[in-house]
Amino acid sequence: MASAIQSRPLSPLSSTGHTNWIFGLAFHPDGTRIASAGADGTVRLWETAGGREILTLRGHHDRVHGVAFSPNGAHLASASADGVVRIWETELGDELERKNATFSGCGRNLSSLLFDAS
Secondary structure, three states: OEOOOOOOEOOOOOOOOOOOOEEEEEEOOOOOEEEEEEOOOOEEEEEOOOOOEEEEEOOOOOOEEEEEEOOOOOEEEEEEOOOEEEEEEOOOOOEEEEEEOEOOOOOOEOOOOOOOOO
16 A cells, blocks of 8 residues: 555554444544554554554544544544444544434444544
């Protein structure tokens, strides 16, 4: 896989990261980091250059399906099968906000996210 921003191969993510499947990935707007959404209920931030894990974000109580960076890269949203969307600060990993994201009637969970750039 090549980074569209830097046009060079990406290093593999560390084998010491998620303990189960990875369901989603998102590139930081400047291309220096990747966020991963895991079946182990964690969100992890990685360096793209070396594949080193930078942060592990814990708080979800079920598998995490999707992640998305804000346009400026300062925040990261994560959506989980626990029915919660969490907003994280990306430098220290602090949880800033959480919202219920279950949908009545369809029996499904939110699995994809996108920040509005406006």
